[in-house]
Amino acid sequence: MREVAFIKQNKEKWLNFEKAIFGKKLKNPDELASLYIQLVNDLSYAQTYYPKSKTILYLNNLAAKAFQKIYKTKREDTNRFVHFWKVEVPLIVYEHRRYVLYAFILFLTFVAIGVLSAVYDDSFVRLILGDGYVNDTLENIEAGDPVAVYKSGSDWGSSIGITFNNLRVGITSFVLGIFGGLGTAYVMLENGIMVGAFQYFFYQEDVLWESVRGIWIHGSMEIFAIVIEGAAGLMLGASILFPKTYSRMISLKIGVKNGLKILISTFPFTIAAGFLEGYVTRYSNTMPNWLSVGIILFTLSLITFYYLVYPFIVNRKIKKAYATL
Known part of the structure; x- marks a missing residue:
């Protein structure tokens, strides 16, 4: 599949996923995890067939953000203040x-x-x-x-x-x-x-x-x-x-x-x-x-x-x- 066709086929899904990651309203954790798996599969495909493409950079960054968001959604401390110091800041620094x-x-x-x-x-x-x-x-x-x-x-x-x-x-x-x-x-x-x-x-x-x-x-x-x-x-x-x-x-x-x-x-x-x-x-x-x-x-x-x-x-x-x- 040509890269242009690959992007066109998955663009809407990626944009919806990006909204879920950066939007104020969080999706259901299971739904977010499912979207994440699809994203990882797309990333793997792009790395295999388009190794020098900027698409890889985009998907990799999106996957990293999803990683953080899923972790927060599933395991976030009830104390938002504690979570800020224990998880959020260290992740940004990393x-x-x-x-x-x-x-x-x-x-x-x-x-x-x-x-x-x-x-x-x-x-x-x-x-x-x-x-x-x-x-x-x-x-x-x-x-x-x-x-x-x-x-x-x-x-x-x-x-x-x-x-x-x-x-x-x-x-x-x-x-x-x-x-x-x-x-x-x-x-x-x-x-x-x-x-x-x-x-x-x-x-x-x-x-x-x-x-x-x-x-x-x-x-x-x-x-x-x-x-x-x-x-x-x-x-x-x-x-x-x-x-x-x-x-x-x-x-x-x-x-x-x-x-x-x-x-x-x-x-x-x-x-x-x-x-x-x-x-x-x-x-x-x-x-x-x-x-x-x-x-x-x-x-x-x-x-x-x-x-x-x-x-x-x-x-x-x-x-x-x-x-x-």
Whole structure:
């Protein structure tokens, strides 16, 4: 059968199936499963007879969405909030995991640029961090407390101010993704260069370890969240630039919806980072090394597991669930 005839023969069925997947009203789980089996059969046929066709890309994407929808319909938690964190977000992260990788590559590249710029330009650190911050920190280093700047202000006041600022950065990074991802890349550029110059400054002053054991108590989750928010912004940009088989408007809607869910998922980590910066980091120079390092490893492990490990676990469970359909 020619591909044109194959598409014409099944087009209506695929469109009806697409409406069932993306529509607000869900079909009966058994009916949806039956449609899914037909879709998989069509996908298998297309892979065999039209291996280089865009039809395969369309059917494969539709099958993946069906996979998620059937799993949700059959096994969704009665608690929608729990389901959002346990299944929905991890699945979206898994599906768009390449953008998480791109975000990390971009951010680490910008960090390296910040370090190298500080190495070869003595004025670069002051340009990025500001004379006031650098002068105050130099005085604090002389006084034996390199991270004393984090002790200014009240616990709750610092925590709230820092949290709102970090939330603003994350939201801005995502929203600017609408410019083909370039706006998101710029936000990551600013933050990456700042982190690189910042850490090199402490290295240059021979207090790198003191800064790490203090600042990264909150920085582990704060910076990691910024990278994930960057990934959400890149997803948004990609939905405009690369709509695949969708119209650009439908692709944008899907990109906004999925990216927004990932953005929201970072908020608890951002809030936790703000709490740690306001209430814990200020005491880093008085706590033993094992405690500060333990907090850093715990916070880093927690957010790393959720975004880099757990999505693969959820995806594997869903594959097993599909095998029983």
